[in-house]
Amino acid sequence: MTIPTRPTPPANRRYGFDLRSTALFFVLVAVALSVLGLAARMMAGAVERRPAWMFALVVVGVAGIAGLRRRLHLARAARRAAAALDEAARTAADALEAPVTPRQPPAVEVAVDYDALTPEEFEEAIAALCERDGCSAVEVVGGAGDLGADVLAVSPEGSRVVIQCKQYGDSHRVGSQDLQRFGGTCFTVHEADVAVLVTTSEFTAPAVEYAEQCGIVCVDRETLRAWTDGTGPRPWEPAPDGWEGQWGR
16 A cells, blocks of 8 residues: 655745734834833923923932942942952961061171181171171271271160271280270260270280270180170170180270
């Protein structure tokens, strides 16, 4: 038995004209135009009868739109501020949790070869030691007309420290004449509370005796090395009990 096949409509078949749909479309368009026209007519009449009201309404509308934009801007700014505060709080918490390392004063190298320095560099090195150990107003004033003062400083306790530097070799010891010249100006001219003579050499016995009589601190090579590496006293401090270094004070 043969089954009849259903005819396939052609691909380019066009749909027929639908009068009902077309009429409904035009009716909706006419209604929309009528509503818009009525609204425009009502607004025109309201403007003609109450222009002040319409102006106020427009102003209120514009203000409302501007206020809405401002609120959105403020909301974004508030979110950014909240994020920044949250980040700052986390940073502060991390800083509090981190171990605190005590701040150390700038140190001069312990292995300083003072003999290899020029006289000016030696004065700068002594000034650096004073700054390292907490002195303020440190100033290098050595030179022609210094009247015996090479370094001026104020100790952590507030004492005025006047230092004279003598960069001598081992065979050239500081004698009493050097101490006398320094002693004649350190207190009367420079108004020192603590007068110090620092040398890379040693002091003669008469020089130490004169220093003890005048209250001048003598820092020889050994004492300077101890001051540099932190194992000895600072010149403006009293010598500790049992200290065997040069300390004519």
